[in-house]
Amino acid sequence: MDLRHGPGADQNPRRPPQEFPRVNEALVSRRHRYGYPAAAAEMSPAYQAVDGTPPDSAFADALIEHDPLRGAPQVHRLPAGAAASEAVFVPSDPCDGRAAEDDGYATAYVHDPGRGASDLVILAARVFTGEPVARIHLPVRVPLGRHGSWIPDA
Secondary structure, three states: HHHHHHOOOOOOOOOEEEEEOOOOOOHHHOOOOOOOEEOOOOHHHHHOOOOOOOOOHHEEEEEEEEOOOOOOEEEEOOEEEEEEEEEEEOOOOOOOOOOOOEEEEEEEEEOOOOEEEEEEEEEEEEOOOOOOOOOEEEOOOOOOOOOOOOOOOO
16 A cells, blocks of 8 residues: 555455454564465454354454465465464564564464364465464364464563
C-alpha cells in the first residue's frame, strides 16, 4: 500500500479467509517478506463464543505462507477435519542477526479430532509445503484462540 500514490487494491479478491497473520518476530514493525496466517473457515462463529474461546469450526485445515515476491501463497494442507491456529515463527538461531528471514520454523497448534487433543506441528519455513519436521502429540486440546510468541532464552 502506497498512500502517496493512492489507495491500495486487493490483487486477489478470491483469497480464502485468513486469521491472525504472523511474521518473524525480529521484524515486527519493520519491512518483512514472509507472513504466516492460518486459513479460516467462517469467522463469524469465532466472535459469538460466550467464553471467548472460538470453536474449531471457525478455523480450517491449512496453514499459509505469503511471499509477495513469489506471488501465489504456499499452502500446507493438514488432515481433513484438523483445525490450525496461526503459525508462530521460530528462528533457527535467534542470535544470528545475519540469518535469512525464513531461516527457521513455523510452529502451530493443530487440533486432531480423531484424538480429541492437539499436536504441535513444526514446519521448516523454507519448505513450507513439505512434511512437518516434527509433530508433537500433546495430551490435551489447546484452544485455537490461544495465541503465543516465541521468546528465546536470554
